Amino acid sequence: MCKEKRFIEISPGLVTPGGRMTDQVESQGHICPYCQGNGYRWQEDDWQERYKKECPICRGSGKLDAVIRVEWKASE
Numbered sequence: 001m002c003k004e005k006r007f008i009e010i011s012p013g014l015v016t017p018g019g020r021m022t023d024q025v026e027s028q029g030h031i032c033p034y035c036q037g038n039g040y041r042w043q044e045d046d047w048q049e050r051y052k053k054e055c056p057i058c059r060g061s062g063k064l065d066a067v068i069r070v071e072w073k074a075s076e
């Protein structure tokens with residue numbers, strides 16, 4: 001299994017006094033580790049019949065998006 005590395009550059013954008021001091025960075029399209037990107041997991045019913053059950057983590061998309069919130073504050 002290979003792991004993809006992603007880098008995020010953090011720098012304060014336009015800030016004004018009294019304005020918002022938060023930023024949001026999104027990183028999209030990460031492969032869901034729970035279903036390996038399939039969007040489903042094999043399950044067995046009461047008669048040992050295998051069926052595809054929608055992944056509860058990615059809700060069937062097979063991918064996850066990361067939302068990273070950054071809060072800016074005055075340096076101490």
Ligand SMILES: [Zn+2]
Nearest residue numbers: 032035055058
């Ligand atoms: Zn999944």
